[in-house]
Amino acid sequence: MSASNESKGESTGKQPKILIPEIKLQARVAELALEIANDYQDREITAVCVLKGSFVFFTDIIRRLNLPLTTEFLGVSSYGNKMVSSGEVKVTLDINEPLENKHVLVFEDIVDTGLTLSYITNLLRTRKPASLRTCALLMKPESLKTQVEPDYLGFKIGNEFVVGYGIDHAGKHRGLPYVGYIEHDH
Numbered sequence: 001m002s003a004s005n006e007s008k009g010e011s012t013g014k015q016p017k018i019l020i021p022e023i024k025l026q027a028r029v030a031e032l033a034l035e036i037a038n039d040y041q042d043r044e045i046t047a048v049c050v051l052k053g054s055f056v057f058f059t060d061i062i063r064r065l066n067l068p069l070t071t072e073f074l075g076v077s078s079y080g081n082k083m084v085s086s087g088e089v090k091v092t093l094d095i096n097e098p099l100e101n102k103h104v105l106v107f108e109d110i111v112d113t114g115l116t117l118s119y120i121t122n123l124l125r126t127r128k129p130a131s132l133r134t135c136a137l138l139m140k141p142e143s144l145k146t147q148v149e150p151d152y153l154g155f156k157i158g159n160e161f162v163v164g165y166g167i168d169h170a171g172k173h174r175g176l177p178y179v180g181y182i183e184h185d186h
């Protein structure tokens with residue numbers, strides 16, 4: 001097997017099936033960027049990338065955002081290697097810059113139970129930003145366990161476990177250019 005096939009996950013057994021193709025992702029990311037730039041006008045934002053799963057979405061969207069911005073990275077871990085949310089959120093990398101009086105916009109890959117995004121917004125609110133909004137690429141409305149509504153949302157999806165476009169399963173498949181789904185083992 002070639003190195004490139006291996007990096008796309010063929011070595012891990014099941015190959016993910018396409019749920020949202022690359023072209024649709026890119027079109028929606030461009031729409032979201034326009035919507036956000038329109039809402040913020042020329043206000044400077046602090047764009048927060050929630051690691052690790054949002055890094056591809058984040059780098060795509062900030063390059064399309066016609067706004068003055070600074071970037072920050074917040075590492076959180078909630079799933080470990082499992083396919084269901086543990087509900088426990090651990091900060092693995094904190095933001096060291098003060099957020100006071102900043103317009104903070106958090107970019108998250110996927111809202112499943114909503115516990116992670118809710119934890120993050122509660123955490124960042126304590127830092128007294130001038131405003132705090134959230135943008136999620138994907139959301140599974142049927143899985144929500146807490147009242148969370150991203151201010152900007154790419155796509156609503158069903159309960160399938162998804163990978164690709166930065167999103168992983170046990171660290172794999174992040175490099176896929178599309179959002180795919182893999183079947184549960186059990």
Ligand code: IMP
Nearest residue numbers: 053085110111112113114115116161162
């Ligand atoms: P929540 O706290 O249950 O909303 O989960 C949010 C986090 O769980 C996301 O940031 C992802 O890292 C991870 N996650 C949720 N659903 C999936 C999925 O279908 N595939 C991979 N990771 C997921």
